[in-house]
Amino acid sequence: MVNQKNVVIAALMAIGAMIVFFLFFQSDEAKIKKKFYKLAEKVEKNDDEHDLIAAKKAHEIEQMFTGSVRIEIPSYSVDKTFPRSEISPHVLYARTLYQKMTLEFHDFQFQFPSEEKATVDLTGVFKATTRSGEPVNEIHEAECTLKKIDGEWLFTGIRGVEVLER
Amino acid sequence: MTGKRLQKFLFPTVNRTFLLRILVVGITAFILFKYILIPFRISGLSMVPTYRDGEFDFSFTLKYLLTPPKRFDVVTVRYSGNHVMLLKRIIALEGETIAFKKGFLLINGRQIDEPYVSQRQPWDLPPRIVKKNHVYVAGDNRNVPMETHYFGQTPIDRITGAPLW
Numbered sequence: 001m002v003n004q005k006n007v008v009i010a011a012l013m014a015i016g017a018m019i020v021f022f023l024f025f026q027s028d029e030a031k032i033k034k035k036f037y038k039l040a041e042k043v044e045k046n047d048d049e050h051d052l053i054a055a056k057k058a059h060e061i062e063q064m065f066t067g068s069v070r071i072e073i074p075s076y077s078v079d080k081t082f083p084r085s086e087i088s089p090h091v092l093y094a095r096t097l098y099q100k101m102t103l104e105f106h107d108f109q110f111q112f113p114s115e116e117k118a119t120v121d122l123t124g125v126f127k128a129t130t131r132s133g134e135p136v137n138e139i140h141e142a143e144c145t146l147k148k149i150d151g152e153w154l155f156t157g158i159r160g161v162e163v164l165e166r
Numbered sequence: 167m168t169g170k171r172l173q174k175f176l177f178p179t180v181n182r183t184f185l186l187r188i189l190v191v192g193i194t195a196f197i198l199f200k201y202i203l204i205p206f207r208i209s210g211l212s213m214v215p216t217y218r219d220g221e222f223d224f225s226f227t228l229k230y231l232l233t234p235p236k237r238f239d240v241v242t243v244r245y246s247g248n249h250v251m252l253l254k255r256i257i258a259l260e261g262e263t264i265a266f267k268k269g270f271l272l273i274n275g276r277q278i279d280e281p282y283v284s285q286r287q288p289w290d291l292p293p294r295i296v297k298k299n300h301v302y303v304a305g306d307n308r309n310v311p312m313e314t315h316y317f318g319q320t321p322i323d324r325i326t327g328a329p330l331w
Binding site: 108121122123140141165166 | 209210243246248249252317320324
């Protein structure tokens with residue numbers, strides 16, 4: 001006969017073990033996914049965002065990147081490497097263009113060329129409303145490269161993938 | 167009698183057979199809707215008038231298991247996975263030369279009739295050859311400026327299936 005008290009204790013221990021596992025033994029894939037979700041959270045903007053909040057978010061986004069970042073978008077003929085310090089002004093400028101914006105990431109495909117490097121192929125969905133009220137709905141596939149520095153995964157580059165090539 | 171059967175159907179006895187049946191139905195539904203008939207909702211006007219914004223459909227992934235995609239087939243094209251897909255029509259196949267002149271589709275220099283296009287803007291696209299193992303896709307809605315319409319060639323292996331209806 002199974003003692004009800006023992007079942008409750010076993011269930012609590014299992015829940016505790018799962019919490020410990022998720023807190024301390026996350027896989028690199030889970031850590032990277034979390035990074036993307038954090039980026040999406042920081043990109044999100046609602047009406048009447050205060051300038052200080054925008055600046056804080058831009059700074060937090062900047063901190064997710066390594067010292068230099070390469071952005072490559074063949075469809076827009078963009079291929080540029082720039083220092084991390086330039087990210088914040090770009091983010092702030094982009095935020096002024098939209099009244100509302102959200103970013104979602106889907107379909108992560110991971111590759112680990114080495115222990116300290118990761119390549120993530122994903123789909124990004126950017127939805128926004130411009131200052132004039134026009135809706136924006138952009139979907140892009142991107143290949144993002146990340147580097148593990150002091151145990152933290154940081155973005156080193158983003159390359160746009162052309163799904164349809166004219 | 168009918169009342170009892172209905173009661174049994176609505177409030178079944180939870181026994182081993184019932185749980186097994188639930189498990190089989192659950193697993194079958196998971197496999198069916200995750201890998202064979204992927205449900206999707208259309209967002210956007212790219213395929214108007216054939217498919218409208220907000221419509222619901224399934225992408226049938228076994229459609230091209232034995233036969234290759236053909237011209238004028240409507241297909242779903244994946245990005246990095248199946249969560250977000252494009253719904254487009256194949257208008258040219260590998261090796262063909264495609265162009266648009268005053269809004270009309272030209273394949274290998276010959277104008278092709280497109281009955282699914284209701285209105286068109288004067289698209290002009292210089293000729294280009296569709297690469298090997300690629301198809302050229304476009305939406306049916308040509309009543310938009312060419313610059314704002316997402317179309318072009320894509321590898322065949324990006325085609326995940328075709329809409330069920």
